Amino acid sequence: MGDVMADKLSDAARETSMNELTRWSLDGDRDAISRQFVFKDFVEAFGFMSQCALIAERLNHHPEWSNIYKTVTVTLTTHDCDGLSELDIKLARAMDRISDKYS
Amino acid sequence: MGDVMADKLSDAARETSMNELTRWSLDGDRDAISRQFVFKDFVEAFGFMSQCALIAERLNHHPEWSNIYKTVTVTLTTHDCDGLSELDIKLARAMDRISDKYS
Amino acid sequence: MGDVMADKLSDAARETSMNELTRWSLDGDRDAISRQFVFKDFVEAFGFMSQCALIAERLNHHPEWSNIYKTVTVTLTTHDCDGLSELDIKLARAMDRISDKYS
Amino acid sequence: MGDVMADKLSDAARETSMNELTRWSLDGDRDAISRQFVFKDFVEAFGFMSQCALIAERLNHHPEWSNIYKTVTVTLTTHDCDGLSELDIKLARAMDRISDKYS
Numbered sequence: 001m002g003d004v005m006a007d008k009l010s011d012a013a014r015e016t017s018m019n020e021l022t023r024w025s026l027d028g029d030r031d032a033i034s035r036q037f038v039f040k041d042f043v044e045a046f047g048f049m050s051q052c053a054l055i056a057e058r059l060n061h062h063p064e065w066s067n068i069y070k071t072v073t074v075t076l077t078t079h080d081c082d083g084l085s086e087l088d089i090k091l092a093r094a095m096d097r098i099s100d101k102y103s
Numbered sequence: 104m105g106d107v108m109a110d111k112l113s114d115a116a117r118e119t120s121m122n123e124l125t126r127w128s129l130d131g132d133r134d135a136i137s138r139q140f141v142f143k144d145f146v147e148a149f150g151f152m153s154q155c156a157l158i159a160e161r162l163n164h165h166p167e168w169s170n171i172y173k174t175v176t177v178t179l180t181t182h183d184c185d186g187l188s189e190l191d192i193k194l195a196r197a198m199d200r201i202s203d204k205y206s
Numbered sequence: 207m208g209d210v211m212a213d214k215l216s217d218a219a220r221e222t223s224m225n226e227l228t229r230w231s232l233d234g235d236r237d238a239i240s241r242q243f244v245f246k247d248f249v250e251a252f253g254f255m256s257q258c259a260l261i262a263e264r265l266n267h268h269p270e271w272s273n274i275y276k277t278v279t280v281t282l283t284t285h286d287c288d289g290l291s292e293l294d295i296k297l298a299r300a301m302d303r304i305s306d307k308y309s
Numbered sequence: 310m311g312d313v314m315a316d317k318l319s320d321a322a323r324e325t326s327m328n329e330l331t332r333w334s335l336d337g338d339r340d341a342i343s344r345q346f347v348f349k350d351f352v353e354a355f356g357f358m359s360q361c362a363l364i365a366e367r368l369n370h371h372p373e374w375s376n377i378y379k380t381v382t383v384t385l386t387t388h389d390c391d392g393l394s395e396l397d398i399k400l401a402r403a404m405d406r407i408s409d410k411y412s
Binding site: 145146149152153156158159165166167168170171172203 | 335352355358359362366371372373374375376377378384
Protein backbone atom coordinates (compact mmCIF):
# COMPACT_ATOMS: atom_id res chain seq x y z
CA MET A 1 0.00 0.00 0.00
CA GLY A 2 1.23 3.48 -0.78
CA ASP A 3 1.82 6.20 1.76
CA VAL A 4 -1.36 8.10 1.06
CA MET A 5 -3.62 5.19 2.02
CA ALA A 6 -2.04 5.00 5.48
CA ASP A 7 -2.10 8.75 6.11
CA LYS A 8 -4.20 10.04 8.96
CA LEU A 9 -7.64 11.13 7.76
CA SER A 10 -8.46 14.83 7.80
CA ASP A 11 -11.34 15.87 10.04
CA ALA A 12 -13.55 16.32 6.98
CA ALA A 13 -12.70 12.87 5.60
CA ARG A 14 -13.27 11.29 9.01
CA GLU A 15 -16.71 12.85 9.26
CA THR A 16 -17.71 11.76 5.75
CA SER A 17 -16.56 8.22 6.44
CA MET A 18 -18.33 7.95 9.79
CA ASN A 19 -21.55 9.20 8.21
CA GLU A 20 -21.28 6.30 5.77
CA LEU A 21 -20.20 3.65 8.28
CA THR A 22 -23.29 3.95 10.45
CA ARG A 23 -22.73 0.67 12.28
CA TRP A 24 -19.25 1.60 13.47
CA SER A 25 -18.51 3.87 16.41
CA LEU A 26 -15.53 6.03 17.23
CA ASP A 27 -13.56 4.88 20.26
CA GLY A 28 -13.50 7.43 23.03
CA ASP A 29 -9.93 7.00 24.13
CA ARG A 30 -8.03 6.73 20.87
CA ASP A 31 -8.52 7.44 17.16
CA ALA A 32 -10.06 4.11 16.18
CA ILE A 33 -13.42 2.63 15.12
CA SER A 34 -15.20 -0.44 16.45
CA ARG A 35 -18.09 -2.67 15.54
CA GLN A 36 -19.56 -5.83 17.00
CA PHE A 37 -20.82 -8.49 14.60
CA VAL A 38 -23.23 -11.20 15.77
CA PHE A 39 -23.80 -14.31 13.67
CA LYS A 40 -25.93 -17.45 13.90
CA ASP A 41 -23.19 -19.68 15.28
CA PHE A 42 -19.44 -20.26 15.40
CA VAL A 43 -19.29 -21.60 11.84
CA GLU A 44 -20.68 -18.35 10.42
CA ALA A 45 -18.55 -16.21 12.74
CA PHE A 46 -15.35 -17.97 11.74
CA GLY A 47 -16.35 -18.03 8.06
CA PHE A 48 -16.66 -14.24 8.31
CA MET A 49 -13.24 -14.01 9.96
CA SER A 50 -11.66 -16.20 7.27
CA GLN A 51 -12.89 -13.90 4.51
CA CYS A 52 -11.85 -10.77 6.39
CA ALA A 53 -8.41 -12.28 7.01
CA LEU A 54 -7.88 -12.70 3.26
CA ILE A 55 -8.84 -9.10 2.60
CA ALA A 56 -6.69 -7.85 5.47
CA GLU A 57 -3.68 -9.71 4.12
CA ARG A 58 -4.28 -8.29 0.63
CA LEU A 59 -4.46 -4.76 2.06
CA ASN A 60 -1.54 -5.54 4.38
CA HIS A 61 -3.68 -3.95 7.05
CA HIS A 62 -4.99 -6.09 9.90
CA PRO A 63 -7.77 -5.74 12.45
CA GLU A 64 -7.63 -6.00 16.21
CA TRP A 65 -10.42 -8.46 16.84
CA SER A 66 -11.84 -10.91 19.34
CA ASN A 67 -14.26 -13.80 19.00
CA ILE A 68 -16.52 -15.52 21.50
CA TYR A 69 -18.61 -18.23 19.84
CA LYS A 70 -20.93 -16.33 17.46
CA THR A 71 -19.74 -12.82 18.24
CA VAL A 72 -16.82 -10.99 16.60
CA THR A 73 -15.72 -7.60 17.93
CA VAL A 74 -13.46 -5.54 15.68
CA THR A 75 -11.36 -2.43 16.27
CA LEU A 76 -9.61 -0.71 13.38
CA THR A 77 -6.82 1.82 13.54
CA THR A 78 -3.56 2.47 11.69
CA HIS A 79 -0.45 2.24 13.84
CA ASP A 80 1.76 3.95 11.25
CA CYS A 81 -0.20 7.19 11.50
CA ASP A 82 -1.38 6.66 15.07
CA GLY A 83 -5.00 7.09 14.04
CA LEU A 84 -7.62 6.41 11.39
CA SER A 85 -6.57 6.18 7.75
CA GLU A 86 -8.22 5.31 4.46
CA LEU A 87 -7.08 1.69 5.04
CA ASP A 88 -9.37 1.44 8.06
CA ILE A 89 -12.30 2.78 6.06
CA LYS A 90 -11.64 0.30 3.24
CA LEU A 91 -11.44 -2.64 5.67
CA ALA A 92 -14.56 -1.53 7.55
CA ARG A 93 -16.51 -1.31 4.28
CA ALA A 94 -15.33 -4.79 3.26
CA MET A 95 -16.29 -6.26 6.64
CA ASP A 96 -19.76 -4.71 6.41
CA ARG A 97 -20.22 -6.13 2.93
CA ILE A 98 -19.13 -9.63 3.98
CA SER A 99 -21.28 -9.69 7.13
CA ASP A 100 -24.35 -8.42 5.25
CA LYS A 101 -24.35 -11.74 3.34
CA TYR A 102 -25.20 -13.52 6.57
CA SER A 103 -28.11 -11.40 7.66
CA MET B 104 -20.89 -40.58 14.25
CA GLY B 105 -22.69 -43.87 14.76
CA ASP B 106 -22.79 -46.75 12.33
CA VAL B 107 -26.21 -45.99 10.92
CA MET B 108 -25.20 -42.57 9.58
CA ALA B 109 -22.38 -44.13 7.53
CA ASP B 110 -24.50 -47.03 6.18
CA LYS B 111 -25.10 -47.22 2.46
CA LEU B 112 -28.40 -45.61 1.50
CA SER B 113 -31.20 -47.84 0.31
CA ASP B 114 -32.41 -47.23 -3.26
CA ALA B 115 -35.51 -45.53 -1.91
CA ALA B 116 -33.54 -43.24 0.40
CA ARG B 117 -31.13 -42.38 -2.42
CA GLU B 118 -34.02 -41.42 -4.70
CA THR B 119 -35.69 -39.27 -2.05
CA SER B 120 -32.41 -37.50 -1.30
CA MET B 121 -31.58 -36.83 -4.93
CA ASN B 122 -35.04 -35.40 -5.50
CA GLU B 123 -34.29 -32.93 -2.73
CA LEU B 124 -30.69 -32.13 -3.73
CA THR B 125 -31.59 -30.83 -7.17
CA ARG B 126 -28.24 -29.12 -7.74
CA TRP B 127 -26.19 -32.26 -7.17
CA SER B 128 -25.70 -35.02 -9.73
CA LEU B 129 -24.93 -38.69 -9.34
CA ASP B 130 -21.52 -39.70 -10.66
CA GLY B 131 -21.69 -42.19 -13.48
CA ASP B 132 -18.79 -44.37 -12.50
CA ARG B 133 -19.18 -44.69 -8.75
CA ASP B 134 -21.79 -44.17 -6.03
CA ALA B 135 -21.06 -40.52 -5.31
CA ILE B 136 -22.63 -37.09 -5.81
CA SER B 137 -21.03 -33.93 -7.19
CA ARG B 138 -21.76 -30.23 -7.44
CA GLN B 139 -19.88 -27.24 -8.76
CA PHE B 140 -20.14 -23.96 -6.84
CA VAL B 141 -19.23 -20.65 -8.51
CA PHE B 142 -18.66 -17.54 -6.39
CA LYS B 143 -17.79 -13.90 -7.03
CA ASP B 144 -14.10 -14.26 -6.34
CA PHE B 145 -11.47 -16.24 -4.43
CA VAL B 146 -12.33 -14.62 -1.09
CA GLU B 147 -15.92 -15.86 -1.28
CA ALA B 148 -14.87 -19.27 -2.57
CA PHE B 149 -12.40 -19.80 0.26
CA GLY B 150 -14.80 -18.38 2.84
CA PHE B 151 -17.26 -21.05 1.71
CA MET B 152 -14.58 -23.73 2.01
CA SER B 153 -13.64 -22.56 5.52
CA GLN B 154 -17.21 -22.93 6.73
CA CYS B 155 -17.65 -26.31 5.04
CA ALA B 156 -14.37 -27.50 6.58
CA LEU B 157 -15.70 -26.76 10.07
CA ILE B 158 -18.88 -28.69 9.40
CA ALA B 159 -16.97 -31.58 7.82
CA GLU B 160 -14.73 -31.82 10.87
CA ARG B 161 -17.74 -31.78 13.20
CA LEU B 162 -19.36 -34.60 11.19
CA ASN B 163 -16.00 -36.35 10.91
CA HIS B 164 -16.89 -36.73 7.24
CA HIS B 165 -14.86 -34.87 4.63
CA PRO B 166 -15.38 -33.88 1.00
CA GLU B 167 -13.21 -34.53 -2.01
CA TRP B 168 -12.97 -31.05 -3.46
CA SER B 169 -10.97 -28.83 -5.76
CA ASN B 170 -10.73 -25.07 -6.12
CA ILE B 171 -9.69 -22.86 -9.01
CA TYR B 172 -10.02 -19.17 -8.12
CA LYS B 173 -13.78 -18.62 -7.70
CA THR B 174 -14.91 -22.17 -8.46
CA VAL B 175 -15.21 -25.04 -5.98
CA THR B 176 -16.04 -28.55 -7.22
CA VAL B 177 -17.17 -31.06 -4.61
CA THR B 178 -17.63 -34.83 -4.68
CA LEU B 179 -19.18 -36.65 -1.73
CA THR B 180 -19.07 -40.34 -0.98
CA THR B 181 -18.53 -42.52 2.08
CA HIS B 182 -15.48 -44.74 1.91
CA ASP B 183 -16.58 -46.91 4.83
CA CYS B 184 -19.66 -48.15 2.97
CA ASP B 185 -18.20 -47.72 -0.51
CA GLY B 186 -21.10 -45.53 -1.57
CA LEU B 187 -23.55 -42.82 -0.53
CA SER B 188 -24.63 -42.57 3.10
CA GLU B 189 -26.70 -40.22 5.20
CA LEU B 190 -23.45 -38.37 6.04
CA ASP B 191 -23.10 -37.32 2.40
CA ILE B 192 -26.67 -36.07 2.32
CA LYS B 193 -26.13 -34.06 5.50
CA LEU B 194 -22.93 -32.50 4.19
CA ALA B 195 -24.49 -31.71 0.81
CA ARG B 196 -27.41 -29.97 2.51
CA ALA B 197 -25.05 -27.92 4.68
CA MET B 198 -22.97 -26.89 1.65
CA ASP B 199 -26.08 -25.82 -0.23
CA ARG B 200 -27.22 -23.76 2.73
CA ILE B 201 -23.84 -22.05 3.12
CA SER B 202 -23.45 -21.28 -0.57
CA ASP B 203 -26.98 -19.90 -0.81
CA LYS B 204 -25.85 -17.04 1.45
CA TYR B 205 -23.58 -15.80 -1.33
CA SER B 206 -26.09 -15.77 -4.17
CA MET C 207 -19.70 -34.39 24.13
CA GLY C 208 -21.09 -36.20 27.13
CA ASP C 209 -21.86 -34.64 30.48
CA VAL C 210 -18.69 -35.84 32.17
CA MET C 211 -16.38 -33.97 29.81
CA ALA C 212 -18.09 -30.69 30.66
CA ASP C 213 -18.17 -31.27 34.41
CA LYS C 214 -16.22 -28.92 36.63
CA LEU C 215 -12.77 -30.31 37.44
CA SER C 216 -12.06 -31.43 40.98
CA ASP C 217 -9.31 -29.56 42.80
CA ALA C 218 -6.98 -32.53 42.33
CA ALA C 219 -7.68 -32.76 38.60
CA ARG C 220 -7.21 -29.01 38.21
CA GLU C 221 -3.83 -29.18 39.91
CA THR C 222 -2.65 -32.12 37.81
CA SER C 223 -3.73 -30.37 34.62
CA MET C 224 -2.08 -27.07 35.49
CA ASN C 225 1.16 -28.88 36.31
CA GLU C 226 1.08 -30.27 32.79
CA LEU C 227 -0.03 -27.07 31.01
CA THR C 228 2.97 -25.03 32.11
CA ARG C 229 2.42 -22.27 29.57
CA TRP C 230 -1.13 -21.53 30.67
CA SER C 231 -2.06 -19.48 33.73
CA LEU C 232 -5.14 -19.49 35.91
CA ASP C 233 -7.19 -16.31 35.71
CA GLY C 234 -7.43 -14.50 38.99
CA ASP C 235 -11.03 -13.41 38.77
CA ARG C 236 -12.77 -16.48 37.41
CA ASP C 237 -12.18 -20.19 36.94
CA ALA C 238 -10.49 -20.02 33.53
CA ILE C 239 -7.04 -20.47 31.96
CA SER C 240 -5.23 -18.17 29.53
CA ARG C 241 -2.23 -18.23 27.23
CA GLN C 242 -0.73 -15.80 24.78
CA PHE C 243 0.71 -17.18 21.54
CA VAL C 244 3.13 -15.14 19.44
CA PHE C 245 3.88 -16.13 15.85
CA LYS C 246 6.10 -14.83 13.06
CA ASP C 247 3.38 -12.91 11.27
CA PHE C 248 -0.35 -12.72 10.60
CA VAL C 249 -0.31 -15.67 8.19
CA GLU C 250 1.03 -18.00 10.87
CA ALA C 251 -1.24 -16.57 13.54
CA PHE C 252 -4.35 -17.05 11.43
CA GLY C 253 -3.20 -20.49 10.25
CA PHE C 254 -3.01 -21.44 13.92
CA MET C 255 -6.50 -20.05 14.51
CA SER C 256 -7.91 -21.96 11.52
CA GLN C 257 -6.64 -25.25 12.88
CA CYS C 258 -7.84 -24.50 16.40
CA ALA C 259 -11.26 -23.54 15.01
CA LEU C 260 -11.62 -26.97 13.41
CA ILE C 261 -10.74 -28.72 16.65
CA ALA C 262 -13.04 -26.46 18.67
CA GLU C 263 -15.93 -27.24 16.34
CA ARG C 264 -15.24 -30.98 16.60
CA LEU C 265 -15.23 -30.74 20.41
CA ASN C 266 -18.22 -28.39 20.28
CA HIS C 267 -16.24 -26.30 22.75
CA HIS C 268 -14.98 -22.89 21.68
CA PRO C 269 -12.32 -20.48 22.93
CA GLU C 270 -12.61 -16.85 23.86
CA TRP C 271 -9.77 -15.37 21.85
CA SER C 272 -8.40 -12.20 20.38
CA ASN C 273 -5.86 -11.52 17.64
CA ILE C 274 -3.66 -8.53 16.89
CA TYR C 275 -1.43 -9.18 13.90
CA LYS C 276 0.93 -11.98 15.03
CA THR C 277 -0.40 -12.40 18.56
CA VAL C 278 -3.30 -14.62 19.64
CA THR C 279 -4.56 -14.48 23.22
CA VAL C 280 -6.79 -17.33 24.36
CA THR C 281 -9.00 -17.83 27.41
CA LEU C 282 -10.68 -21.16 28.04
CA THR C 283 -13.55 -21.89 30.39
CA THR C 284 -16.74 -23.95 30.29
CA HIS C 285 -19.91 -21.91 30.60
CA ASP C 286 -22.08 -24.97 31.32
CA CYS C 287 -20.23 -25.73 34.56
CA ASP C 288 -19.19 -22.13 35.25
CA GLY C 289 -15.53 -23.14 35.47
CA LEU C 290 -12.81 -25.37 34.10
CA SER C 291 -13.71 -28.77 32.67
CA GLU C 292 -11.88 -31.56 30.87
CA LEU C 293 -12.94 -29.90 27.59
CA ASP C 294 -10.76 -26.89 28.39
CA ILE C 295 -7.80 -29.13 29.15
CA LYS C 296 -8.27 -31.01 25.88
CA LEU C 297 -8.48 -27.80 23.86
CA ALA C 298 -5.47 -26.27 25.64
CA ARG C 299 -3.39 -29.38 24.88
CA ALA C 300 -4.42 -29.28 21.21
CA MET C 301 -3.55 -25.57 20.93
CA ASP C 302 -0.12 -26.18 22.49
CA ARG C 303 0.51 -29.02 20.06
CA ILE C 304 -0.51 -26.94 17.03
CA SER C 305 1.50 -23.88 18.05
CA ASP C 306 4.61 -25.97 18.78
CA LYS C 307 4.79 -26.72 15.04
CA TYR C 308 5.57 -23.06 14.42
CA SER C 309 8.37 -22.62 16.92
CA MET D 310 1.75 -7.25 -8.97
CA GLY D 311 3.66 -5.67 -11.83
CA ASP D 312 3.95 -7.06 -15.33
CA VAL D 313 7.40 -8.54 -14.91
CA MET D 314 6.34 -10.92 -12.15
CA ALA D 315 3.68 -12.46 -14.40
CA ASP D 316 5.92 -12.74 -17.47
CA LYS D 317 6.67 -16.19 -18.81
CA LEU D 318 9.97 -17.52 -17.45
CA SER D 319 12.90 -17.85 -19.83
CA ASP D 320 14.23 -21.38 -20.34
CA ALA D 321 17.23 -20.56 -18.17
CA ALA D 322 15.09 -19.16 -15.34
CA ARG D 323 12.78 -22.18 -15.51
CA GLU D 324 15.72 -24.56 -15.21
CA THR D 325 17.20 -22.67 -12.26
CA SER D 326 13.85 -22.63 -10.49
CA MET D 327 13.15 -26.30 -11.05
CA ASN D 328 16.59 -27.20 -9.71
CA GLU D 329 15.64 -25.37 -6.53
CA LEU D 330 12.06 -26.70 -6.25
CA THR D 331 13.07 -30.34 -6.05
CA ARG D 332 9.71 -31.55 -4.76
CA TRP D 333 7.73 -30.05 -7.64
CA SER D 334 7.45 -31.61 -11.08
CA LEU D 335 6.76 -30.08 -14.47
CA ASP D 336 3.45 -31.12 -15.99
CA GLY D 337 3.83 -32.99 -19.23
CA ASP D 338 0.96 -31.46 -21.13
CA ARG D 339 1.18 -27.79 -20.22
CA ASP D 340 3.64 -25.31 -18.76
CA ALA D 341 2.79 -25.81 -15.09
CA ILE D 342 4.26 -27.35 -11.93
CA SER D 343 2.63 -29.71 -9.44
CA ARG D 344 3.26 -31.10 -6.00
CA GLN D 345 1.35 -33.37 -3.67
CA PHE D 346 1.42 -32.59 0.06
CA VAL D 347 0.47 -35.24 2.63
CA PHE D 348 -0.29 -34.25 6.22
CA LYS D 349 -1.23 -36.05 9.41
CA ASP D 350 -4.95 -35.38 9.12
CA PHE D 351 -7.59 -33.02 7.76
CA VAL D 352 -6.92 -30.35 10.39
CA GLU D 353 -3.29 -30.02 9.31
CA ALA D 354 -4.17 -30.19 5.62
CA PHE D 355 -6.75 -27.42 5.91
CA GLY D 356 -4.50 -25.36 8.19
CA PHE D 357 -1.92 -25.51 5.40
CA MET D 358 -4.53 -24.44 2.85
CA SER D 359 -5.64 -21.52 5.03
CA GLN D 360 -2.13 -20.14 5.22
CA CYS D 361 -1.51 -20.65 1.50
CA ALA D 362 -4.82 -18.92 0.72
CA LEU D 363 -3.66 -15.81 2.59
CA ILE D 364 -0.39 -15.72 0.67
CA ALA D 365 -2.15 -16.35 -2.63
CA GLU D 366 -4.51 -13.47 -1.99
CA ARG D 367 -1.61 -11.16 -1.10
CA LEU D 368 0.19 -12.13 -4.33
CA ASN D 369 -3.11 -11.95 -6.23
CA HIS D 370 -2.05 -15.27 -7.70
CA HIS D 371 -4.02 -18.39 -6.85
CA PRO D 372 -3.37 -22.12 -7.05
CA GLU D 373 -5.37 -24.85 -8.71
CA TRP D 374 -5.67 -27.33 -5.89
CA SER D 375 -7.63 -30.28 -4.60
CA ASN D 376 -7.99 -31.83 -1.18
CA ILE D 377 -8.97 -35.30 -0.04
CA TYR D 378 -8.77 -35.64 3.74
CA LYS D 379 -5.05 -35.28 4.56
CA THR D 380 -3.78 -34.84 1.01
CA VAL D 381 -3.51 -31.56 -0.91
CA THR D 382 -2.52 -31.60 -4.58
CA VAL D 383 -1.41 -28.30 -6.09
CA THR D 384 -0.84 -27.14 -9.66
CA LEU D 385 0.63 -23.73 -10.37
CA THR D 386 0.60 -21.84 -13.65
CA THR D 387 0.01 -18.25 -14.75
CA HIS D 388 -2.97 -17.81 -17.04
CA ASP D 389 -1.92 -14.31 -18.14
CA CYS D 390 1.27 -15.58 -19.77
CA ASP D 391 -0.05 -19.06 -20.52
CA GLY D 392 2.82 -20.67 -18.65
CA LEU D 393 5.14 -20.48 -15.65
CA SER D 394 6.04 -17.07 -14.23
CA GLU D 395 7.96 -15.79 -11.24
CA LEU D 396 4.63 -15.69 -9.36
CA ASP D 397 4.39 -19.47 -9.54
CA ILE D 398 7.93 -19.84 -8.21
CA LYS D 399 7.19 -17.47 -5.33
CA LEU D 400 3.99 -19.32 -4.40
CA ALA D 401 5.68 -22.73 -4.67
CA ARG D 402 8.48 -21.59 -2.34
CA ALA D 403 5.96 -20.26 0.18
CA MET D 404 3.97 -23.52 0.09
CA ASP D 405 7.14 -25.55 0.66
CA ARG D 406 8.07 -23.36 3.60
CA ILE D 407 4.62 -23.64 5.19
CA SER D 408 4.36 -27.40 4.72
CA ASP D 409 7.87 -27.96 6.12
CA LYS D 410 6.55 -26.77 9.49
CA TYR D 411 4.35 -29.85 9.66
CA SER D 412 6.97 -32.47 8.93
